Amino acid sequence: MLVTDEIVVIEGDGIGSEVVPAAVEVLETVGEFDINRAVAGDVVKAETGTALPDETRDAVGAADATLFGAVGKSAADVVLPLRATVGSYVNVRPVRAYPGVDALRPDTDIVFLRENTEGVYSGHETRLSDDMSTLTRVVTTSASERLGEYACKYASARETDGFHIVHKANVMRETDGRFLEAVSGVAADHGVSTETVLMDAFGTQVCLDPSQYDVVACPNLAGDVLSDVAAGLVGGLGLLPSANIGAENGLFEPVHGSAPDIAGEGTANPAAAILSIAMLLEFLGYERDGQIVRDAVQATLAEGPQTPDLGGEATTDEFATAVVSRLWSPPVPEICETGEASILRLDSWVKHAGSCRVMKHFETRVSRSCMNRNQAANSVPVATTTLYRILRSRLDARVSGILVADCDAGWVVK
Ligand code: GGG
Secondary structure, eight states: OEEEEEEEEEEESTTHHHHHHHHHHHHHHHOEEEEEEEOOSHHHHHHHSOSSOHHHHHHHHHSSEEEEEEOSTTHHHHHHHHHHHTTOOEEEEEEEOOTTSOOSOTTOEEEEEEEOSOBTTSOOEEEOSSSOEEEOOBOOHHHHHHHHHHHHHHHHHTTOSOEEEEEOTTTSTTHHHHHHHHHHHHHHHTTOOEEEEEHHHHHHHHHHOGGGOSEEEEOHHHHHHHHHHHHHHHTOGGGOOOEEEOSSOEEEOOSSOOOTTTTTSSOOOOHHHHHHHHHHHHHTTOHHHHHHHHHHHHHHHHHSOOOGGGTOOOOHHHHHHHHHHTSOOOOOOOEEEOSSOEEEEOHHHHHHHTTOHHHHHHHHHHHHHHTTTTOOGGGSOHHHHHHHHHHHHHTTTOOOOEEEEETTTEEEEO
């Protein structure tokens, strides 16, 4: 199946240009998307004077979803306007301890839902004098209620008992008071239970016992900081994906920044970027493909290879290749000997794949090939060769070539 979803890819700075290509390799293995490249960040700013060119902003606005890597100093000029461009009102940051990863707290499984448009990230900063600068913190009832609505839906989809609301309303009475009232009011309207927790206390509690938290709704800055704190419990920022959700568009990015200390070494952990691809696929409605990607990352983290941040020696590319090789785990196809040729039966594969878009894509390609039956292997469309390569590796290289014989029966093995 040819997928017509348009996805913009922005590598950004530092390790963004290492982890994003790794994640795109996974995306391109999963399906055929209309991928457009765009630029943003410190390097672009140095070259052109602007960190976020108009063409990039327009492309992101017109796309169905964007994968964004990382920026360094120009975060305020790039990340915040891009989130506004996709109309994002919530930043979803799952923080999970994965089996096989040496985590400080293996009992961590928290999803931070961060208000994504206002708070102290509204951009209202003023230099009043050589001695004084001010920042205006914006909190609206409408944005807080929108976060509350999302938290209610998210908690119910996750089948959890309500959610926590993080705030500091005892000090920021007006702004966090409004946030707290709006989010808890929406939850009460929906009959969803909430517990409130002061953000400083949350910082201590999440380290002492992360298992007490599941879904956590936060103001903008608190969500940014506290999710990074929780990252320390599960093995670091290399494992945290995120989704900036808008009504009809989304921006997906690893939580980490450009990491100039390791940029250029080719050893950055691409798990966060690849897990962001899983969130992107789910956002576009390909839930099963998203789960396949997540499972492949999880299996790679558990069985290796791991990147240096987790104590391993794998490069970024080696980790990504290991994930790609795990994207399919169908049963080995049955080979029927017919005398003249061996038929590689694909029925079990198709059955295994179910609604998987990967296999639908494959089936379409095979069906198209079937129109020209008995063609030689080298005339099979290029995209099919990826599947063929995997097929061949699973058959211990016994398949030296293929002829399309019958799309219902299988392929003839030469
Ligand atoms: N990959 C995201 C990135 O580059 N983050 C840098 C950063 O400082 N982000 C601020 C934010 O998430 O609000």
